[in-house]
Amino acid sequence: MSSFRTVTMVTAVLLVVFAAVSGNRYYLDIFIFTCFYGTLAVCWNMMAGLTGLMSLGHALFVGLGAYSVAWGVSVHGWSPLVTWPMGMGLAVAAAFVIGMLCFRYGLRGYFFAIATLAFGEVAFFMVSATETLGRSDGMIMPISSTDIPGQLQFFEKWPYALIIMTILIGTIGVGEALMRSRTGYYWRALRDNEQAAEALGVNARAFKLRCFMLSAGISALCGAFYANYVAFVDPRSVLGVELSIQMLVYSIVGGMSLLWGPLVGAAVLVPFSILLRDYSAMPGGDIVVYAVLLAVLALLLPQGIAGWFVSKWRT
């Protein structure tokens, strides 16, 4: 499938779903969160599934984006035009530093995962202790009763849906283009056999860093969107290890060998868990169901739903 076709198909599906749910605020909200988690999972999997770098600290980058927006607007009244690039810049810089440190010492597999987890946890506790960032109570962003497009404040939900759809489609587009270029080939080669790839002229550290920084930048973009949409950030929702784990869950369930696999995982699990949460009498019932699903799928369907589907399609 050419990259153009993948992007067109994803766009078409998104538009159809958007058209179907746009009349209903509740369903539109589910759609927006599905796109949000879908984008995060796709960019997380660029590292994990396509380059072989499992990060358990991606919430750190989402948090940088979200807190940049929340702090910028509540303390200084800055526009998203300032805070979004600021959040992304901080995240890319953080990924650069963390990546330089980790790759220099050759951390991989479990060690890279746990190192990133530790960086994420440090950020979590530090923000929880910082007065100007609202400590563990979080920050409520100023909301006015009228729409302020310049501050991305809308009463209606559809403008948010359009923004996150654009981010998602952009991510898939950039990802698909990269996968067909030298970068994508190098990433997959590094995932499989770093030593062999290096012997064939691949600058392992540079290409891993590139992947990490891109993934972090997109995560921060999503975080910035989240802050503007929800108008409230706290450490648990945007910096917690649970958020990092969610990205892993959607990727495993959807399929890690394909760029758009994690999107399938999010599209199945996000609406499912929101509906289950809202309509089931059992608190935490949604997580029980998808924890079981995760463990079972990880063991029995290692290629994920999308991977399974594609392999069935080809044979």
Added chain:
Amino acid sequence: MTPLLEVQGLSKSFGGLHALSDVSFDVAAGEIFAVIGPNGAGKTTLFNCLAGAAAPTSGTIRLGGERIDGRAPHEICHRGLARTFQLVKPFRGMTVLENVKVAAFSRHPSAKQATTAAQAVLDRVGMAELAAVDAETLNVAQLRQLEIARALATQPQLLLLDEMLAGLTATESAAMCERIRQLPREGIAVIVVEHSIPVVTSLCSRAVVLCFGKVLRRGATREVIADPRVQEAYLGNAQT
């Protein structure tokens, strides 16, 4: 004329273990050179040092007059030294062509040019009809060929081949030897690590023998093989 590869006083130790000590030899352009020695003599460590996978403890390595010791593997690759691995593992989920493409990207950054270059290399090694095959389904001989194709796609001046004949049938070995003999005519010098003495004598003009990390003998292959010390080192190895 300066030799293509010049190794001087190369040593490598891991903790207290001296894997290589004071190894010196040189390889001329267009030559097929052999590194022989019993198991554990330090042949793979030598390859790792040459290709940059391990940094030497001391000594110098010059490729075309420029020092490459301690440089990163990808830089050494760009300077024209390619290697194969004893244990051949193709990149998972990629076709044969895509595997070679990864290597071709080192000379051709654009995907289109890399594809063309990779196809040309597959033609050259006679694997063109396997281009679209999933690399994981190849047999041992085909995997070895793929390994050579990948190395050639980086357009090396010097190619290090690590036990390319192990596990091949007689016919496959003969074909592989023929392939290796071609390389100098394409302007590529070769260093082989090989156990089979007849293969070494038929392929290589000169050889160096390593034993416990030291150079036991160096020179024309026939003389080296005839040396009683070399015979003893080999027979000693054969008995264990």
Added chain:
Amino acid sequence: MSLDIFLQAIVSGLANAAMYALIAVGLTLVFGVMRIINFAHGEFLMIAMYAGYFAWSLLGIDPIVAIVLVTPVLMILGTLLYSGVMRFALRVPEINQMAVTLGLSMLFQHLALVAFTGDNMLVTQARAVAGVELGPVVVQVNQLIACGISMALLATLYLVLQRTDFGLIMRAVAQSRDGAALSGIDVTGVYKWAMAVGIGTLGVAGPLLVSILYVNPHVGALFTLKAFVIVILGGLGNFTGALLGALIVGLAESIAGAWFSASVAAAVPFVILILILLTRPEGLMNRSRRA
């Protein structure tokens, strides 16, 4: 900071370290033998803590006595975990192994939430408020008991691993699965025992801990993370390394707690972990594997 507060911090740090060590050795033992990091390790501790709590609140059993009941139950859970899940996890890629144990961790947390609600529960006996004064420093009686039992168990485990055939076989499998299998060792049996012992140690830790610290469904996650820090500090799979790691984490956390706010103190173990991973990823006690 006065000297008294500092000394108090050291003493409670040491007491915590003994518990941490007990929790971490189980994790490191399982990793050493099976090369799988169990992200649900802390949830088994949580189960053991609830077991200790209910033994006391429903049956009136003293937590120290409850150890004798809870430990076999946890050992059985360990073998069930092996035959039900880990056995299959050995065949899938590392990232899927992580996903499986993470899934289990989420599952247990939320099942506990459903079964026991999110309320904090604690064993409150008369001796819970009793303390022993050592000069300027006060040590809770329960901490002393937990510390003593924990050290006794650690010493026993150490002797078993070093001196018995069982320990020798464990170490052989840890070094080389194939080598051990070739020498006729029943690797599957060893895995099962490693899980039984690794999870079983939590059966001792749980009841002891629940008389010092509240149990709630999320308490395990906290300990899983701390146990990670400890085992990586000491070197994954290294028994004595885990003891050293526990000592460092326990002391650092408690000294930082005397100085800074609770949130900052909570970040300290992770800062130490990052420093260790960047300078000595093989851990303090493992031999360098890098050339």
